[in-house]
Amino acid sequence: MPEPRSGRRRFLRRRAVTAALAAAFSTVLMAGLTSCGASDAGGHITLTFSWWGNDDRQARTEQAVKLFEKAHPGVTVQMSNADFGSYKQRLSTQAAGGGIPDLAQLDYRQISQFAGGGALLPLDRYVKDGTLDTGEMDASLVRTGHLDGRQYALPMGRGITGYVYDATVFAQAGIPAPQPSWTWEDWAQVAARITAMKLKTPDGRTAAGANDGGSNEDVFEDWLRGHGKQLYAGPSTLGYTEQDLAAFWSFCHRLQKSGALVSSKDSAQADATGISAFSRGLDALDYSWDATFTGFTSPSGHTIRYAPVPTVGGRAGSYFKPTMLIGIGAHSKHPKEAAELMDFLLNDPRAGDVLGVTRSQPPNRKIAAAVDRKLTGPDRQVWQFDEEMEKYGVQPPPSAPPKGDVAIESAFTREYQRVEFGLASPRKAAHELIVQAKQELES
Structure with a gap:
């Protein structure tokens, strides 16, 4: 979900290069040894499961x-968690080194990368035999885990983008709360x-009034779909032109130069650190x-809304x-049990x-209906927002x-x-x- 992207540190001290290479080799080796589940002498099964997220998750x-x-009782699950940036790097290293964990949380953008590279196990047989139940899931959401006609992952949650505001x-x-029909022109004026x-x-x-979304491909996608x-x-074809992108970037940059959006320095810092300008x-x-x-x-203790x-x-x-989605490593020794764990997380009350x-x-x-009845505070706000957007009407996901x-x-x-x-x-x-x-x- 996509969550705030962590910046990549691009410069290493020369002295650290050798150590970095050695660490990477060690990680690849360990990935090949521990990424897939194993059985001990007594037949007990151990699965590996990794994800990214905060302490609450x-x-x-x-x-x-x-x-x-x-x-x-015959299954033990070894779990690991990390921040999004570290997690993505680690999962890519594991895929290159012999296999990702038995069960792995995946970003929407990683499905093609790992499924196309042979790192994910197709789930169709487990959906067909009922081990994985998709009957209570929205079909268009389930399709987001498809590639070349096969199911490689299932959704773990359903979300939508918006703007946090003070x-x-x-x-x-004297600005009223934004409504679903407000426009980009309204946003610029605000x-x-x-x-x-x-x-x-x-x-x-x-x-400034708002952050600069010009560097965020997700913002451009929302603008483009509008x-x-x-x-x-298509699989190898862009859906937009040079003119489309230039128009979007011109819109953002014009507002930034006017002072309506945060400065280039603050915007770049948010991209690099993952810490939003709002925070x-x-x-x-x-x-x-x-x-x-x-x-x-809010640093000032103000009321915030979505x-x-x-x-x-x-x-x-x-x-x-x-x-986010969840998939099974292609080299898992216990794919059936991994599928059972996946189904439990997705479908067990x-x-x-x-x-x-x-x-x-x-x-x-x-399960969503049962969870809804217990929500309070910000969680309730998000739920109500999602219901409002569903009633307003949005397009199916690509x-x-x-x-x-x-x-x-x-x-x-x-x-x-x-x-x-100002370089281009x-x-x-x-x-x-x-x-x-x-x-x-x-x-």
Whole structure:
């Protein structure tokens, strides 16, 4: 879900290179030895399961897994958890070194990467024989785990994008709460209006109205879908043109130069650290996934709310997608038991009660309805927001992005940062991105 992206540290001290290579080799070796489940002499089965997430998700997931172990006394689950950036790197290393864990949490963008690379086990046989039950899941959400006609992963939650906003500042400015039909033009006007209030940041500067989403491919996708297009028209074809991207980047950069959006330096820092400008008190509107809204706080103690992504003439570009998925390592020695654990986490009411909305709305409708009745506070706000967006109407989710998307996403951020710092015009950067994207998709 997509959660806030962690920055990559690009520069290593020369002295650390040798140590880094040695550590990487060790990790690859260990990945090959421990990524797949094993049986001891007495027939006891050990499964490995890894995911990313905060402390709350870790505690709830471990509790749910213990319930599974209690119901399956012959199975032990070795669990591991990490922050998103570290997790992605580790999973890629494991895939290269012989195999990912028996059960692994996956980002939407990783399905093509790992399934196409032979690191994930097709789940069709377990869906067909009933080990994995998808009957209470939305069919369009289940399809996001498809690749080339086969099911490689199942959704662990359902989420949607929006904007965290400072409701106290909105009230002070006389700005009404954003409605599902508000437009990008409305959003720009609100950002400019808040900037004109000349509010102070914690470090004494003038606060901006909103964050700059120009470097975030997710924001562009929402903007693009509002215009009736998609990121990808096919497995190796972009769904947008150089003109489309240049228009989006020009829109964002013009607002940034006017002061309505956070500075290029603050925007780049947010990209690098994963710490939003909103959390630092630098703006009053910040793009976010609903699953992460509950983790936001206001440095000034203000009331915060969650607003829809702006539309294009009322057409919503945001969509419900899997916040994350779960798959089985292709080299698992115990795929049947791994599938049983997966089904337990997705469909057992006991697990649903423990996991709650730690991965946003549960994909199983019956479990989601049971969880709904117990929600309070920010969790209740998110649930009501999701229901409001469902009633308003959004498009079905697209298929999982193609294999080259991970590299394209990085290039997207990098090219817009050149625009932010005056190193390239929106048109020039858009041209460069298109060239790089086509190379990735055709390779």
